[in-house]
Amino acid sequence: MKKVLLILFITSPLTWAEEGNADMHHHSHDGHLHDTMVNGKNLEVDVERFDKFMEGIVDMNIAIVSVQGMVCDFCARGIEKAFLKDSSVSKVDVDLDSGKVIIAYMKSKEIDPDGIKKKILMNGQNMTDLQIIKI
Amino acid sequence: MGILKILFFILVLAVNIEARPISYSGGSTIMIKSDSLSNSTYFHYSPSFKYSIGIENTNNKIFKDNKNYIRFTYLLNRKNALNSQRNLYFQSGIDVGNKNNHFYGAHGDWETRRWFAGFGYKNIQSKTNNDYENKYIQFGVAPYIGDYGDFHTWLMVKTRKSSLTKNTSTYPILKFFSGDALVEVGYDNRTNWDLHLMYRF
Numbered sequence: 001m002k003k004v005l006l007i008l009f010i011t012s013p014l015t016w017a018e019e020g021n022a023d024m025h026h027h028s029h030d031g032h033l034h035d036t037m038v039n040g041k042n043l044e045v046d047v048e049r050f051d052k053f054m055e056g057i058v059d060m061n062i063a064i065v066s067v068q069g070m071v072c073d074f075c076a077r078g079i080e081k082a083f084l085k086d087s088s089v090s091k092v093d094v095d096l097d098s099g100k101v102i103i104a105y106m107k108s109k110e111i112d113p114d115g116i117k118k119k120i121l122m123n124g125q126n127m128t129d130l131q132i133i134k135i
Numbered sequence: 136m137g138i139l140k141i142l143f144f145i146l147v148l149a150v151n152i153e154a155r156p157i158s159y160s161g162g163s164t165i166m167i168k169s170d171s172l173s174n175s176t177y178f179h180y181s182p183s184f185k186y187s188i189g190i191e192n193t194n195n196k197i198f199k200d201n202k203n204y205i206r207f208t209y210l211l212n213r214k215n216a217l218n219s220q221r222n223l224y225f226q227s228g229i230d231v232g233n234k235n236n237h238f239y240g241a242h243g244d245w246e247t248r249r250w251f252a253g254f255g256y257k258n259i260q261s262k263t264n265n266d267y268e269n270k271y272i273q274f275g276v277a278p279y280i281g282d283y284g285d286f287h288t289w290l291m292v293k294t295r296k297s298s299l300t301k302n303t304s305t306y307p308i309l310k311f312f313s314g315d316a317l318v319e320v321g322y323d324n325r326t327n328w329d330l331h332l333m334y335r336f
Contacts, residue, residue: 069215071248073283074312077335078159078184094283096248099217122160124184126215 044131046098053093057104057135060090063111065101066129067120070094078123107134160184163336171326172196172269172297177206185210191228197299198264202236204228211241221245226257235262251275251289267299275310286313293321293329302326 045064054062070076076094079101083092088109093102101120105111113130120127158164158181166177173196179189191204206228214221223243230236240257253273260266275291289310296303306323315336321329 068217069213069220071218071220071246073281073285073287074315074317074335075220076283077315078162081162082159096283097280122184124159124210124213124215125220 044098045100045102046095049093049095050102053091053102053104054135057091059107060135061105061107061109061111062133062135063103063105063116064131064133065103065116065120065127067099067101067125068128069125070096070099070101072096075124079120079125082119082123158184158187158335164189165334165336167332168330170329172299179206179208190231195264198261200264203231204238205231219245219247233262236260248280249277251277251291265299267297269295269297269299271295273308275308284314287311291319291321295326295329 044066067079070079073096076096080092080094083089083101083103088106089103090106091104094100095102103116111132116130117127158179160181160183163178163180164187166175166179168175168177173193175191175193177189177191179187181187186207186209189206189208191206193202193204194200195202206226208227209225210222211225212221212223221244223241225239225241227239228237238257238259240255242253242255244251244253246252251274254271256268256270258266258268271293273291273293275289277287277289279288281287289308291308291310292305293308294303294305302325304323304326306321306326306329308319308321308329310317310319312318315334317331317333319329319331323329
């Protein structure tokens with residue numbers, strides 16, 4: 001028994017939560033929110049939810065993050081907390097249905113994809129895609 | 136418990152089963168548990184989502200003793216998928232008052248927004264009392280899918296066995312959570328109440 005647990009413990013660093021997945025793209029988009037992106041990819045958000053999120057938001061950069069493993073409200077709490085600690089973030093929305101996190105950044109803030117990816121990973125989930133919209 | 140059975144639990148059931156979530160980096164959690172075997176209060180801090188350290192005060196109802204364990208929990212493996220998450224944890228603890236009193240074990244989980252399955256195994260070594268094992272499996276279904284921030288409900292069934300009492304019991308559990316608070320309530324006419332409260336900071 002002890003040997004089994006010891007082996008699992010030792011080998012575990014080799015079997016870590018796979019960090020991020022391939023197929024991660026960063027997009028920048030000015031203009032209509034529900035349009036196709038400049039690269040032909042659709043903006044993959046719940047339109048009604050996104051519109052509600054955007055109420056009152058002007059002059060912001062919006063990051064739409066696709067996340068894997070975000071299946072539980074209780075487990076996703078850390079994501080919201082981590083982003084709200086950033087003083088340049090004014091609003092965060094977690095959509096468990098579509099696996100998206102929407103973050104509104106101050107216009108002056110240059111969105112850092114690696115920073116977002118790290119924050120998601122620190123909560124134990126993986127970022128698989130990122131779309132950036134300038135409002 | 137034989138090695139083959141443990142391997143079965145860890146390598147096979149872990150694919151289909153779920154347990155308790157681990158804190159995010161920098162998060163703290165307090166848990167209060169009470170069942171027919173013990174009452175415990177456990178506080179832990181997670182420097183990383185991969186592990187947590189904490190202290191647990193346990194009052195054993197069978198041996199009528201009290202112990203304070205330094206605990207360490209390590210996330211051995213996590214698989215994030217689009218609609219599911221699977222975890223396997225190693226857990227251990229050592230009594231502050233006597234290092235010969237310690238425990239180790241594993242628990243795992245698999246979860247979607249609708250389905251939940253989990254298992255746990257714990258081997259408790261004691262200098263003053265008999266050594267014993269606790270193990271459980273747990274399955275659940277969410278009767279409705281709530282949005283982020285809603286009040287969430289799970290209907291679950293848990294089967295638990297302890298070598299201390301030699302009882303195997305299967306009983307229903309209701310699990311609720313909202314925001315940072317989680318409550319699990321189970322009842323069995325042989326083992327009575329199984330309560331678990333959790334709050335995450």
